[in-house]
Amino acid sequence: MAKSKAVYLHEQQRAFIGRLSGSWLWRSEFPTWVLIIVIYGGWFATLAFHKTLGLFLSTLLLIWFTAWYMSLQHELIHGHPTRYPWVNQLLGLMPLAVWYPYGLYRDSHLAHHRAHLLTLPDDDPESYYFSAHHWQRLPRWYRRLIQLRNTFAGRLLLGPLLDIVQMLAAMIAAFRARQRDAIVMWVVHGVLLVVTFSWIAHCGFSLVWFVLAVSYPALALTKVRSFLEHRAEEDPLARSVINEAALPWRVLFLNLNYHSVHHDLPGVPWYGLRTVYLYDRDDYQRRNGGFVVRGYGIWLRRFLFRPVDVNAHPGFNAGNDHHAP
Numbered sequence: 001m002a003k004s005k006a007v008y009l010h011e012q013q014r015a016f017i018g019r020l021s022g023s024w025l026w027r028s029e030f031p032t033w034v035l036i037i038v039i040y041g042g043w044f045a046t047l048a049f050h051k052t053l054g055l056f057l058s059t060l061l062l063i064w065f066t067a068w069y070m071s072l073q074h075e076l077i078h079g080h081p082t083r084y085p086w087v088n089q090l091l092g093l094m095p096l097a098v099w100y101p102y103g104l105y106r107d108s109h110l111a112h113h114r115a116h117l118l119t120l121p122d123d124d125p126e127s128y129y130f131s132a133h134h135w136q137r138l139p140r141w142y143r144r145l146i147q148l149r150n151t152f153a154g155r156l157l158l159g160p161l162l163d164i165v166q167m168l169a170a171m172i173a174a175f176r177a178r179q180r181d182a183i184v185m186w187v188v189h190g191v192l193l194v195v196t197f198s199w200i201a202h203c204g205f206s207l208v209w210f211v212l213a214v215s216y217p218a219l220a221l222t223k224v225r226s227f228l229e230h231r232a233e234e235d236p237l238a239r240s241v242i243n244e245a246a247l248p249w250r251v252l253f254l255n256l257n258y259h260s261v262h263h264d265l266p267g268v269p270w271y272g273l274r275t276v277y278l279y280d281r282d283d284y285q286r287r288n289g290g291f292v293v294r295g296y297g298i299w300l301r302r303f304l305f306r307p308v309d310v311n312a313h314p315g316f317n318a319g320n321d322h323h324a325p
Helices: 011-021 024-028 030-048 055-077 085-092 102-112 132-137 140-149 152-157 159-176 180-202 207-226 247-252 259-264 270-279 281-287 296-303
Strands: none
Touching (some): 011 024, 011 270, 024 030, 030 055, 030 180, 055 085, 055 247, 085 102, 102 180, 140 152, 140 159, 152 159, 159 180, 159 207, 259 281, 270 281
16 A cells, blocks of 8 residues: 655755654664563563562553554554564564454554545545444434444443454454455464463463453553544545643654644654644644644543534535545
């Protein structure tokens, strides 16, 4: 799949990023290599010493490292820390988070980066919207379920479960259709999952506890970032949020809270996103139509039990080179 093209604000920004990319820090990808060591080391060490740490602290640490690993996988998909996709894939292939094969995430996420199709339910695999026709045909109970998922609480508690069910359905469909590449991907994922679970069991850590009390909450934690991360707007440049989140969230999500910047410049490494954003902060906020939020706590307060309106996609004007869903 072709890489997303960079979209610069102006020539001065292109030159600024060119200077940054020529620095030793960017060329060496040293921060990402350190991150890989810390995440893998922290995840395995927590399991190895969980009896010393105690169940409560071990569980919290494993949730953090597992969610952090999913952020790392995103970075690997976008060509870091090496220019060789197969090397990056090897670095993110282990199913520490259990549920998603790396290849499945990679393919769907790169498809998600087609800016002109962003949020369109039939074209963007990461869209939370439904086509208007599909939404009207859904049973009433299912529409209520989706509206519940669109609350902040529902996104964390129910969202992962719906994603897992959808993923398993896609896996079954792939086997039934005898899709060779997909079957190989799932078999490899299964083998690596056996290896992962064997290590967890070897450490004396409960597999059931890991799946229910570590992996599921870690997946739920990633839903904090993706909550209202995109909106349906005519202008593709106004569809991605800028969230000026606090430092712990920026570290956990590897600065993907600056999501509008990431979609414009998907090749910029995680440690450069905040620098690039702050360099042109006002311009970015104007260009994305003021889709700016001052931290995830605002979403929590506004939408804890009130659903955000991400149901039927409103469609786009034909004259804007977008097709309506």
